[in-house]
Amino acid sequence: MTDADTWTLKARRFLKAELKRRDVTYPQLAEKLQAMGLPETTASITNKISRGAFTAAFLFQCMEAIGCTVLRLEEH
Numbered sequence: 001m002t003d004a005d006t007w008t009l010k011a012r013r014f015l016k017a018e019l020k021r022r023d024v025t026y027p028q029l030a031e032k033l034q035a036m037g038l039p040e041t042t043a044s045i046t047n048k049i050s051r052g053a054f055t056a057a058f059l060f061q062c063m064e065a066i067g068c069t070v071l072r073l074e075e076h
Contacts, residue, residue, distance in 0.1 A: 012052035012072070015062060020028050032065035 001009075019029065026045045033040040038061055048054040065070065
């Protein structure tokens with residue numbers, strides 16, 4: 001596994017964990033992002049998260065949408 005793969009995996013795990021903590025599904029996240037004026041669908045979110053290939057901007061948008069105001073990077 002390359003360094004890039006490791007970071008991609010960490011990013012995916014981080015986002016999925018935050019969604020789970022707040023009991024937010026991908027369809028609910030899509031609705032929240034759309035309410036913020038962002039053109040995301042359940043399918044686009046599913047694809048981004050499953051690949052782990054999303055921008056920091058997308059991560060921050062998701063965090064804002066689900067009300068996450070503190071990012072904790074340590075592994076649990």
